[in-house]
Amino acid sequence: MNLKIALxxxxxxxxxVLSQAVKCLQAVEETFNHNFVYREAPVGAIAIDKHGDPLxxxxxxxxEEADAVLFGAIGDPKYDNNPDAKVRPEQGLLKLRKxxxxxxxxxxxxxxxxxxxxSPLKPEIISGTDFTIYRELxxxxxFGEKKINAEGTEASDLCSYTEKExxxxxxxxxxxxxxxxxxxxLVDKANVLESSRLWRKVVSKIGxxxxxxxxxxxxxxxxAMQIILNPSQFDVILTENMFGDIIxxxxxxxxxxxxxxxxxxxxxxxxxxxxxxxxxPQAKGQDIANPIASILSAAMLLExxxxxxxxxxxxxxxxxxxxxxxVTPDLDSKSQYGTNHVGDFIAENI
Amino acid sequence: MNLKIALxxxxxxxxxVLSQAVKCLQAVEETFNHNFVYREAPVGAIAIDKHGDPLxxxxxxxxEEADAVLFGAIGDPKYDNNPDAKVRPEQGLLKLRKxxxxxxxxxxxxxxxxxxxxSPLKPEIISGTDFTIYRELxxxxxFGEKKINAEGTEASDLCSYTEKExxxxxxxxxxxxxxxxxxxxLVDKANVLESSRLWRKVVSKIGxxxxxxxxxxxxxxxxAMQIILNPSQFDVILTENMFGDIIxxxxxxxxxxxxxxxxxxxxxxxxxxxxxxxxxPQAKGQDIANPIASILSAAMLLExxxxxxxxxxxxxxxxxxxxxxxVTPDLDSKSQYGTNHVGDFIAENI
Ligand SMILES: CC(C)[C@H](C(=O)O)[C@@H](O)C(=O)O
Ligand SMILES: CC(C)[C@H](C(=O)O)[C@@H](O)C(=O)O
Numbered sequence: 001m002n003l004k005i006a007l008x009x010x011x012x013x014x015x016x017v018l019s020q021a022v023k024c025l026q027a028v029e030e031t032f033n034h035n036f037v038y039r040e041a042p043v044g045a046i047a048i049d050k051h052g053d054p055l056x057x058x059x060x061x062x063x064e065e066a067d068a069v070l071f072g073a074i075g076d077p078k079y080d081n082n083p084d085a086k087v088r089p090e091q092g093l094l095k096l097r098k099x100x101x102x103x104x105x106x107x108x109x110x111x112x113x114x115x116x117x118x119s120p121l122k123p124e125i126i127s128g129t130d131f132t133i134y135r136e137l138x139x140x141x142x143f144g145e146k147k148i149n150a151e152g153t154e155a156s157d158l159c160s161y162t163e164k165e166x167x168x169x170x171x172x173x174x175x176x177x178x179x180x181x182x183x184x185x186l187v188d189k190a191n192v193l194e195s196s197r198l199w200r201k202v203v204s205k206i207g208x209x210x211x212x213x214x215x216x217x218x219x220x221x222x223x224a225m226q227i228i229l230n231p232s233q234f235d236v237i238l239t240e241n242m243f244g245d246i247i248x249x250x251x252x253x254x255x256x257x258x259x260x261x262x263x264x265x266x267x268x269x270x271x272x273x274x275x276x277x278x279x280x281p282q283a284k285g286q287d288i289a290n291p292i293a294s295i296l297s298a299a300m301l302l303e304x305x306x307x308x309x310x311x312x313x314x315x316x317x318x319x320x321x322x323x324x325x326x327v328t329p330d331l332d333s334k335s336q337y338g339t340n341h342v343g344d345f346i347a348e349n350i
Numbered sequence: 351m352n353l354k355i356a357l358x359x360x361x362x363x364x365x366x367v368l369s370q371a372v373k374c375l376q377a378v379e380e381t382f383n384h385n386f387v388y389r390e391a392p393v394g395a396i397a398i399d400k401h402g403d404p405l406x407x408x409x410x411x412x413x414e415e416a417d418a419v420l421f422g423a424i425g426d427p428k429y430d431n432n433p434d435a436k437v438r439p440e441q442g443l444l445k446l447r448k449x450x451x452x453x454x455x456x457x458x459x460x461x462x463x464x465x466x467x468x469s470p471l472k473p474e475i476i477s478g479t480d481f482t483i484y485r486e487l488x489x490x491x492x493f494g495e496k497k498i499n500a501e502g503t504e505a506s507d508l509c510s511y512t513e514k515e516x517x518x519x520x521x522x523x524x525x526x527x528x529x530x531x532x533x534x535x536l537v538d539k540a541n542v543l544e545s546s547r548l549w550r551k552v553v554s555k556i557g558x559x560x561x562x563x564x565x566x567x568x569x570x571x572x573x574a575m576q577i578i579l580n581p582s583q584f585d586v587i588l589t590e591n592m593f594g595d596i597i598x599x600x601x602x603x604x605x606x607x608x609x610x611x612x613x614x615x616x617x618x619x620x621x622x623x624x625x626x627x628x629x630x631p632q633a634k635g636q637d638i639a640n641p642i643a644s645i646l647s648a649a650m651l652l653e654x655x656x657x658x659x660x661x662x663x664x665x666x667x668x669x670x671x672x673x674x675x676x677v678t679p680d681l682d683s684k685s686q687y688g689t690n691h692v693g694d695f696i697a698e699n700i
Contacts, residue, residue, distance in 0.1 A: 120579055122469075141491075152548070157510075159506060159507045160504065161504070193496070194496035198502070201502070224600040228470050228578060253579055
C-alpha cells in the first residue's frame with residue numbers, strides 16, 4: 001500500500017517519541033512491502049517561534065493532502081500563565097481538528113496486566129477494565145463564540161451543539177459498541193444544560209436503530225466517580241468535547257500507564273493519530289520519554305487503513321518490550337533504557 | 351444562642367438522613383443550652399409533586415428568614431431521562447443557590463484513617479490527603495443563557511463570568527489557604543476558554559495580596575488526573591462551577607467514604623449545609639443510608655456560627671461511632687446497624 005503520512009512532531013517530547021513511531025512504520029514498510037512517504041511540518045509553540053503561527057498554512061495544506069497525520073505533542077509552559085498571549089500553541093491543534101473535520105476522538109482505555117502494579121487504583125478495582133471513549137472533538141464550548149468586554153472584566157464562552165454534530169459521532173460510538181460489549185454510556189449534564197438535553201434526545205433516538213446495544217445515561221459528575229469506583233462497568237463512553245477532555249484524561253491514568261495510550265481523531269476525509277500524553281517539557285531532549293504511546297498511535301493508523309496484520313506486528317513487538325522489560329524509567333524506575341533504545345528494540349522486532 | 355434553621359429534606363434518602371442531623375442538633379441544644387428553632391419546607395421532586403414547583407415561594411421565604419439552611423438531597427430518576435420535562439427537581443436547588451446568593455461551595459476532602467481500606471486508591475497514594483475545594487456556585491454555564499431553536503435541532507448554554515464573581519470567592523479561598531497549608535491551586539481551562547483566562551487574570555492579581563500563599567495553576571484535565579495520581583499535593587483548590595461539580599465529586603470518592611462528606615454553601619447573608627452524596631433513591635426508606643454526612647453538615651453549620659466546642663462534640667461523637675463500628679452497611683458490609691440506630695448513637699454521645 002502507498003500512504004502519504006504527515007508528521008507533526010510539535011513541542012516538548014513530541015519530536016523524540018514521533019521518531020520512534022516512524023522507525024516502526026519503516027520496519028512495517030520493509031517487512032510487509034509497503035511504501036509510505038513521510039512529510040514533516042511544524043505545529044504548536046515551535047511553529048509560533050518560527051512562523052508566528054501555531055498552524056502555518058503550509059502545515060495545514062500538507063495535512064489535507066496526506067492520507068493520515070501522525071502527531072507528536074503540543075504545548076509550552078511559557079504560554080500557559082500568560083492570559084494576555086494572543087497566539088497560543090493549542091490554537092494550532094484546535095484549528096487542525098476543525099479544518100480537517102476530525103469530529104471524533106477515540107481513546108481506548110485498557111489495562112496492561114504487566115503494569116497493573118503501576119495503577120493508582122487497587123488491583124481488584126482496575127482489573128478487567130477495557131473501555132473506549134468517543135469524545136466529540138470539533139464542537140461545544142471549545143469552538144463556540146468567545147467574548148471579553150472592553151474593560152476585561154467579563155468573559156464568556158458559548159457551548160453549542162447541533163443534532164447533526166451529535167448524530168454523526170453517536171453512530172460511530174454505537175457501531176463500536178456493537179463490535180464490543182454492546183453497551184454505550186452517554187455522559188452529560190442533562191439535569192442542568194440545554195445542550196446536554198439535546199444530546200440525550202438525539203442519542204436516545206439513534207439508539208432505537210441499535211437495539212442490541214444497551215444505552216445508559218450518566219451525569220458527568222457521577223461518571224467522574226464511577227471511573228474510579230468501578231471502571232470495568234464501561235464499554236463505550238460517548239460524550240461532548242469538554243466533558244470528554246476531562247473524563248478521558250481521568251480514564252487515561254487509572255491503568256497506571258498513560259505513556260502507553262494512543263488515540264485516533266477521525267473525520268470524513270481525514271484521520272490523525274497521537275499519544276494521549278502531553279508535551280512533557282521537563283523531559284524534552286533527555287531520552288527518557290516513553291515512545292510506546294506514539295508507536296501505538298502508528299498501530300492505530302495502520303488499523304485505520306485495514307492493515308491489521310501490520311498493526312498486530314507492531315502491537316506484538318510492543319508487548320515483547322514490556323515483557324522483556326525493555327522500557328523507559330516511567331514504567332520501571334530501575335530501567336536504564338532510553339527513548340531511542342526502546343524504539344529501536346520495538347522496530348527490530350516487527 | 352438562638353438560631354432559626356430551615357430544614358429542606360428533599361428527595362430520596364434526604365428526609366431520613368436529615369432527621370439524624372436534627373437529633374444531633376437537639377442534643378447540642380440540651381448539652382450546651384442553646385435554642386434552635388426548626389422549620390420544614392419541601393424542595394425538589396417532592397415539591398413538584400405537591401406544588402408543581404421544585405422551589406415553592408414559601409420554601410424560599412422560609413430560607414431567607416432563617417439563619418441557616420440544612421439540606422437533605424435532591425433528585426428523582428423519573429425526571430432524568432425525560433429531556434422534555436419542563437420542571438426538574440434540580441431547578442429548585444439551583445434557584446435556591448442563586449436566590450440566597452450562595453456563591454461559594456466549600457467541600458473538604460479528608461481521609462478517615464479507619465476507612466482507608468474502603469478507598470479505591472492504594473493506601474500509599476491516598477494517605478495524607480487533606481484538601482478543600484472552593485467551587486463557585488452561582489455563575490458560569492449553570493446560570494448562563496440557555497437556548498434551543500424551534501425545531502429542537504440546536505441547543506446552547508452560555509458560560510459567563512465577571513471579575514466580581516471571581517474575586518469574591520477567590521478571597522475566601524486565599525483566606526482558607528492562609529489558615530491551612532498556604533497553597534492554592536486554580537483549576538481552569540485557560541488554554542481554551544476565554545472565561546478561564548479571566549479567572550487566571552483575576553486570581554493572579556488577588557494573589558499579590560496573599561504573598562504567603564503559593565498560587566498554582568492547573569488545567570482541569572490535568573487536575574482530573576492529579577486527584578487520582580497524587581491527591582496529597584493539594585491544599586485549597588479553587589475553580590468555577592462546572593469544573594467544580596466534576597472535580598469535587600471525583601475528589602469525594604477517593605477517600606472511600608462519600609457517605610461521610612459534608613459541604614457548606616455560603617454567601618453574604620445566607621448559608622446552607624448539606625451532604626455531598628445525592629438522593630440515592632434505591633435506598634429510600636430502607637434505613638440503610640449513612641447519616642454521617644448529614645450529621646457532619648450540622649457540625650459545619652455550628653462552626654459557621656462559631657460554635658466550635660459544640661461542633662467538636664458532634665465530630666467526636668461521629669469518630670466514636672466509627673471507632674466502635676456503629677456504622678451503616680456502606681462502611682462495613684457486615685454491619686447490622688441502620689440509619690436511625692447510628693443517628694441515635696451519635697446523638698446520645700454528644
Ligand atoms: C491541548 C488541549 C487544547 C487539548 C484539549 O483540551 O482538547 C488536550 O488537552 C487534549 O485533550 O487533546
Ligand atoms: C443536582 C445538581 C444540579 C448539582 C450540581 O450539579 O450542582 C449536584 O451535582 C451538586 O454538585 O450539588
